[in-house]
Amino acid sequence: MASIHDVARVAGVSISTVSYALSGKRSIADSTRLRITNAVEQLGYRPNAGARMLAGTRTNIFALTAPFHAETYAPAHMAFVLAVAQAARAHDYDVLLLTQDEATSGLRRVASSRLVDGIIVLDVAAEDDRVGVIRELGTPAVFIGIPRDTEGLVCVDLDFEAAAALAISRLTDAGHRSIGLIGHSPGVYARGSNFPPRFRDGFFSAAAAEGVATAFAMPERDGPSVRAALDELYRTLPGMTALVLHCEETVQAAVMDILRERGLRVPQDLSVISACASFETDHFEPALDTIPLVAADSCTRAVELAIEQVAGPIAPRVELVPPRYLERGSIAPPAPLR
Amino acid sequence: MASIHDVARVAGVSISTVSYALSGKRSIADSTRLRITNAVEQLGYRPNAGARMLAGTRTNIFALTAPFHAETYAPAHMAFVLAVAQAARAHDYDVLLLTQDEATSGLRRVASSRLVDGIIVLDVAAEDDRVGVIRELGTPAVFIGIPRDTEGLVCVDLDFEAAAALAISRLTDAGHRSIGLIGHSPGVYARGSNFPPRFRDGFFSAAAAEGVATAFAMPERDGPSVRAALDELYRTLPGMTALVLHCEETVQAAVMDILRERGLRVPQDLSVISACASFETDHFEPALDTIPLVAADSCTRAVELAIEQVAGPIAPRVELVPPRYLERGSIAPPAPLR
DNA sequence: TGCAACTATCGAAGCGTTTCGATTGCGTTT
DNA sequence: AAACGCAATCGAAACGCTTCGATAGTTGCA
Incomplete structure (x- = not known):
């Protein structure tokens, strides 16, 4: 494996010149730099990572x-x-x-x-x-x-709080006054991952500021509880006209299925926003307004x-x-x- | 940051002794080793990764x-x-x-x-x-x-071929002669990831060796085509009594839902094996026999x-x-x- | 003409390990 | 008593790079 010494020899310069030519930390004559880069090319030289770490101040x-x-x-x-x-x-x-x-x-x-x-x-x-x-x-x-x-x-x-507030403001702008939120499973909130509570709290405080009625449900990851979560929202908030989804892909898909099954059309019967999802939401039927988590x-x-x-x-x-x-x-x- | 020199000084030995004591590559008197490990402890010494890479033969x-x-x-x-x-x-x-x-x-x-x-x-x-x-x-x-x-x-x-053969042999042992396979989406086979074809080929050749009738379908990742895939299997193989699943979690879940919806009981009406899945399959209803991909x-x-x-x-x-x-x-x- | 200010280059001193030969001191063997 | 072998330790030479402080050679300007 070629070292900086080999490059220096082939280019006919000292190793420090090679080092400076490659790092650009001191000026080097164009003709010299060219000889050096040719030698590097020809030898397939790559600086040794260990030596670099040792001599330099960083490891990259x-x-x-x-x-x-x-x-x-x-x-x-x-x-x-x-x-x-x-x-x-x-x-x-x-x-x-x-x-x-x-x-x-x-x-x-x-x-x-x-x-x-x-x-x-x-x-x-x-x-x-x-x-x-x-x-x-x-x-x-x-x-x-x-x-x-x-x-x-x-x-x-x-900014999860701002994301929640943005969802609320889009919905209130459209005239909604009763908005539901489907969140992650209770385990996620319990374990202390910090963004689900931040979104939830942002949701509640923005809603409170707008004087909007809210409901919140946390379905488990698997099947039947998504249905239960939706039922809970409609029970707590019978006049719910909009829904914010801040949950996993499978849960969102399940929600859309259930809405379809119940004959609820989006957006005519229910407005829906998918918030802070890191997956693509344009394959849902219909495609959902989204505040993406990029x-x-x-x-x-x-x-x-x-x-x-x-x-x-x-x-x-x-x-x-x-x-x-x-x-x-x-x-x-x-x-x-x- | 403490170096090997500091350790050597504190322990009152040379740096090579420290190195050998820590690597165990030469014998060191117990009393000396103890002084060295104490010094290491006291100084919070960790060998410098860059120096190690450079001097040693490996980077770990x-x-x-x-x-x-x-x-x-x-x-x-x-x-x-x-x-x-x-x-x-x-x-x-x-x-x-x-x-x-x-x-x-x-x-x-x-x-x-x-x-x-x-x-x-x-x-x-x-x-x-x-x-x-x-x-x-x-x-x-x-x-x-x-x-x-x-x-x-x-x-x-x-050994995906052996896994497929194992699935076939379990099913033929139970008396099945018409076995369907639900695979990954066509894209997976097309792109050249190599295990899906290996499983599929193992499935066909083991089935052929046993004289078993087969059918094969590849649903797309999303919803409706799972239904279509099942229909296809039953059309190609009207007497299908067993099903091998070699596909993603969502597709397996969808298959189980559809079977339930159609009133097909597992295993009374259809025997099912989940093959080479890297996710847990014991939350399906009923739990499925599994050849896990560990x-x-x-x-x-x-x-x-x-x-x-x-x-x-x-x-x-x-x-x-x-x-x-x-x-x-x-x-x-x-x-x-x- | 002389000197300052550059530019381009070199030599050498590290950086912190590992590892290869010594070297020393002892107990054993002849 | 001389010779040997072994265990424990040391010193010094790498490993391949970066970087500091020279040093020559050039240019510009008083």
């Missing part, structure tokens, strides 16, 4: 800690993992995957062995063990998600912030990504009283 | 190339990624995640910069670009899945083989993991003619 690797448990929704999880990896590669960073059973010890290990320059934290719980470790390590880190105590941390996430948005920003931190300390912050709204025609004014 | 990192595309079924994909990461950690290896848009160039990059000791290849297509690159690089690599040309490669996978089985073995290759070349091979069978009571003798 980020750790990604992405716990996976029973309640995790695989497609969304996957989307975030991939988005982080892609964003990192765009800045010449690689991603090292930490496993959940090594969550805190793995962080310590990779940080104190200087294997990584920083840490990206996914699927953040309100009370998250990783927060304490990261504070203590002082390693550059970005949380995608927001723990309860954000003191000293850099966090990025979709993994790439948060992850790209997270990687940028991580890179800034590698360069030097930055101010702690919580950055909320504003929600977008995609119209697909699933909202109409409420039907006149039947 | 594997690259994981796991392409993700439209046809990918996220939960299964995730299960394999996690299983690889866990198996690697059990051998003190970390996992570097390569993205699909850098599939071949990423392999070249991490291998020739000596960032990784080896490569684990997931979701192998029959004709897979990564095969050529890996042959050319000569880096230790293990394929989880089997490309068409396995010349010189080390591959591990569930990610950990293949991934553990793959990591072992990768580690053997890091130590020195091993013979190329295709290792097939034998299928298991979980009885749950979804098989009965065929119903007498109705």
Whole structure:
């Protein structure tokens, strides 16, 4: 395997010249640079990663800690993992995957062995063990998600409160005054993943501000309870004219099936918005207005912030990504009283 | 950050003694070893990863190339990624995640910069670009899945042919002579992921060997075509008494719903086996006999083989993991003619 | 003409390990 | 008593890069 010495020899220069030519950190004559790049090409030279880490100040690797448990929704999880990896590669960073059973010890290990320059934290719980470790390590880190105590941390996430408020405002603009919300399964709220409660709370407070009547149900992941959840909403809120879905793909599909089965047309009989889903919603029949949860948005920003931190300390912050709204025609004014 | 020099100073020995004490590669007096481990503890010393890579012969990192595309079924994909990461950690290896848009160039990059000791290849297509690159690089690599040309490669996978044969033999043992198969969507077969055809072919040849009548249908991922697929099976094979499912969770769920809706009882009216699914099938009503696709089985073995290759070349091979069978009571003798 | 200010290049000192030969001191064997 | 073998330890040479501080050679300007 060719080393920088070989390149220097072939190009007829010293190794420091090669290093500077490749890094661009000092000016090098065009003719020399050309000889060097030719030599690199010819030898198939690639700088040795270990040597670089040792001599340089950075490793060009980020750790990604992405716990996976029973309640995790695989497609969304996957989307975030991939988005982080892609964003990192765009800045010449690689991603090292930490496993959940090594969550805190793995962080310590990779940080104190200087294997990584920083840490990206996914699927953040309100009370998250990783927060304490990261504070203590002082390693550059970005949380995608927001723990309860954000003191000293850099966090990025979709603005779920604003997303909920956006859903409410679109519906009230259309004239709705009775709006239901179908959320995730109770386990998701119980376990402490932080965005479902944030959406729910944003929903309730925006509704309260508008003086809108609300109802909320949390179906289990599997079949029959979706039906029960819908029944519960109609029981609590008999005049419900609009529905916000903040739940998994299978549940949303089930809801649409049940509505169809009951002869309820969207949007004539019921307006529906799909909120903060990380999957495509345009295959539903009819297609639904959507406030998408775009993994790439948060992850790209997270990687940028991580890179800034590698360069030097930055101010702690919580950055909320504003929600977008995609119209697909699933909202109409409420039907006149039947 | 404490270095090996600090440890040596505190313990009152030379750095080589520290290194040998920690690696165990030469004998060290118990008293000395104790002083060293105390110093390590006290200073919170962790060997620097970069220095280790440079001086030693290995990096203790594997690259994981796991392409993700439209046809990918996220939960299964995730299960394999996690299983690889866990198996690697059990051998003190970390996992570097390569993205699909850098599939071949990423392999070249991490291998020739000596960032990784080896490569684990997931979701192998029959004709897979990564095969050529890996042959050319000569880096230790293990394929989880089997490309068409396995010349010189080390591959591990569930024995899908044997799994199909096992399903057939369980059903023929119970007296079935007309067996249907519901497979993945046509796109999966077209794109070249290699296990669906292997299962299908194993199914047909085992059935032929037993003189059993068969039918095969490939529903699209979404709703209505599952119904169509079942209709197709009953049309092609009016006397069908048993069904093998080799498809995604949502499709299996849909099949069970449709059977229930049509008043077909499992197993009295139809025997059903779920084959090579990486999800839990015991929540179906009724629970289904299952030939599970256990990610950990293949991934553990793959990591072992990768580690053997890091130590020195091993013979190329295709290792097939034998299928298991979980009885749950979804098989009965065929119903007498109705 | 002389000197300052550049530009382009080089040499050498690290970075923190691993590992290969010593070297030392003891107990055993002849 | 000389010779040997072994266990425990040390010193120093890599490993391949980055980067700091020279050094020559050029140019510009007083």
